[in-house]
Amino acid sequence: MAVKREGISKTVERLGDRIHETFDWRIHVARHPYVALAAAAGVGLWVSGLFKPSRTLTGRVLDAVSDTVEEVTRSLRESTRDDTSNGAAPTTLKALLGLTVANAGIAFLAKKVSESLPAPRTPTNGTRTR
Numbered sequence: 001m002a003v004k005r006e007g008i009s010k011t012v013e014r015l016g017d018r019i020h021e022t023f024d025w026r027i028h029v030a031r032h033p034y035v036a037l038a039a040a041a042g043v044g045l046w047v048s049g050l051f052k053p054s055r056t057l058t059g060r061v062l063d064a065v066s067d068t069v070e071e072v073t074r075s076l077r078e079s080t081r082d083d084t085s086n087g088a089a090p091t092t093l094k095a096l097l098g099l100t101v102a103n104a105g106i107a108f109l110a111k112k113v114s115e116s117l118p119a120p121r122t123p124t125n126g127t128r129t130r
Helices: 002-023 025-031 033-050 057-079 091-116
Strands: none
Touching: 025 033, 057 091
């Protein structure tokens, strides 16, 4: 009976060691360091994606202004093609006029955007700014 009890005791001890090896992450990292490194990098990328800041109002407005400028530029390029067969103004004059209009439009948009954005906050900790 004592021999069987000792055999069962050793079996339970071996089983406990195997369970410990199965659930101890340090053993797995020691056996497979590259897999552990790749898993850590993947988890890091995933977590960093969770904390990515959302686009701000300023960013959305600047994207809209940028798209508008690109459309105006494309339109100006198409309208300034050399077409002197019907007595149109020379290409250089049309380009200069188009760029002047585009510049005025961009200045107008920039003014409207700056007026619509909230004013920058001043420090509230009692210090004065000069």
